Amino acid sequence: MKDKGMTSLKAVKELIMESTESKESTESLESTESKESTESLESKESKESTEFKESTESKESTESMKSIMGRSVAVNRFPAMVQEMLGLFLDSDLEPIYEKVVREERLSFEDGLTLFRSNNLLGLGFLANLVRERINGNDAYYIYNQHINYTNICKNGCRFCAFSRKEGEQGAYVMSLDEVAKKVRARLNEPITEVHIVGGLNDNLPYTYYLDMLSTIKEVRPSIHIQAFTAVEIFYLAEISGQSVEETLLELKDAGLGSLPGGGAEVFSPRVRQAVCPKKIPAKEWLETMKTAHSLGIRTNATMLYGHIETLKERVDHLLALREAQDEWGGFLTFIPLAFHPQNTRMDSLKKTSGFDDLKNIAVSRLLLDNFDHIKPFWIMVTPKIAQIALSFGADDMDGTVIEERITHMAGGETAQVLPQSDLIRLIKEAGRCPRQRDTLYNVMGN
DSSP, X not given: OOOTTOOOHHHHHHHHHHHHHHHHHHHHHHHHHXXXXXXXXXXXXXXXXXXXXXXXXXXXXXXXXXXXHTSOOOGGGHHHHHHHHHHXXXXXXXXXXXXXXXXXXXXXXXXXXXXXXXXXXHHHHHHHHHHHHHHHTTEEEEEOEEEEOOBOBOSSOOTTOSXXXXXXXXXXXXXXXXXXXXXXXXXXXXXXXXXXXXXXXXXXXXXXXXXXXXXXXXXXXXXXXXXXXXXXHHHHHHHHHTSOHHHHHHHHHHHTEEXXXXXXXXXXXXXXXXXXXXXXXXXXXHHHHHHHHHHTTOOEEEEEEESSSOOHHHHHHHHHHHHHHHHHXXXXXXXXXXXXOOTTSTTTTSOOOOHHHHHHHHHHHHHHOXXXXXXXXXXXXXXXXXXXXXXXXXXOEXXXXXXXXXXXXXXXXXXXXXXXXXXXXXXXXXXXXXXXXXXXXXXXXXX
16 A cells, blocks of 8 residues: 655755745845835735744745655754765666655566666655555564584585585594584573574585484474575485475474475576586576475565676566575575675685665565565675665665574684674664564564
8 A cells, every 4th residue: 555655756856946935035135125114114024924924934844844745844954854865866867766665566687777877865765764664663683592503514505605614624524413402401501492493515414414403403402493404405315315396395394394494495596506616506496496385384584695697687587586585485585685795715716795784685575575474684694784775775784693504604704603682672772663573483472
C-alpha cells in the first residue's frame, strides 16, 4: 500500500519553489513596509498584517512538508529538509526511481544498472532507507551466535579463496567430532542461540561425519539452532551419499540441521564462475538446492560476492535471479552482500572494496530485493563501522557475536573475531535504531 505521507517528486519541488518564492516575497514586503512605518499607524497595521501572512504561510508550508515526508517536523527544521530534498537528486537519473519507490513499484533491470552507476551515495541511501523503514520500521536485529569452520581442506580450490587448502598442505586442518563438541561446550555459559557451520569439500570425510557432527552438537546443546552447510556443501554431500538432494536434506534435518547459510552463490554469471571457481556447482544447481530446501521447510540465506571481476550488469542479474527465486519459493530469510577480500588469494592483484562500494551494494540490494524481509551486512567483512552506517542505507541487521571466524581472516580480514553483545547494542543505538535480539528465523527474543 502506498504511504499516504509520500507524494511525487514534482509536488515536492513545487512546494520547495513556492515556499522559497513566498519567503522572498514576504521578506521584500516586510523590508519596504518597515522603512515606511516609522511614524505611520497605517504602516504598523500593514506590518502586523504581513507578519500574520508570513506566519500563516510558514505554517501551511510546514504542514505540507509534514505530509510529504510522512513524519513530524518542527518549523525550524523546514530549511534543512528543503536542502535534504534538493541534495537527494544531484543525480537526476534517480528521480524516476524515487517515483517508483514511492508508489511501491518493482524496479527493473535498467533501474538496477542506474542505481549501481550512480555516485550519489546519499541519494541511494535515502531511497534504500525508505524501503528499509517501510518493511522494518526503526528496528535493527542482531543474534548471539557462534561460528565453526570444521575443515579448510577443499577439492574446489576457488581462485578467490584464501581459506582453502589441499590435503597435506601447510595450514590444512580437520576438526574431529570431539573438537567440535569442545568448542560448543566451551560456550555453554553464554546465551548462544545459533551455531553457524561451513567448511570445505573434503574427500577424506565420510558422509556419516556430517550427520554425527549435527547430532553431537545437539547432544551438547539440545536447544541450539544449527545453521549449517552451504548449497555447495549440500550438493556435494548428496553426491558422496549416493542420494538425491532432497533425501540428503531430510537426513541432515533429522540429525539436527535447522537452516542453511547462503554462501557459495558467489556471482551467478557463468563467465565469472568459470574464471574464479570453475569446479564449483553452477548457479542452476545452487538455486535448485535452495529450492529443494525451501520445499522441505528449511529456510536459507542468500549472498553475492562482489568487488572482484564481476560487471555491474552481472551484479544486477544475480540480484534479480534471487528475487525471482524468492517470488517462487519464499524461503530466503535474508540477503548478505559479501565484500571480496583479495589478500592471500590467487586474485591478490585486485584492490579491496571501498566503504563507498560496500554501502552502495547494500543500498541497491535493498531496493532491488523487494521480496526479501532483511538485508544484512557482514561486519566481519565490511567492519562494524560500515555495518553501523549501513543501518541507514537499507540494512536492518548487524549479524551477530560470531565468536570465531576463519574464512575472511585468512584472506586478510582485520576485524576482531568476536563482537560482544554490548557492542552490537551500542552500535545500533548510536545509529538511532532500536536493538532487537533475534533467533535464526527472526523471532524477536525478550524486550
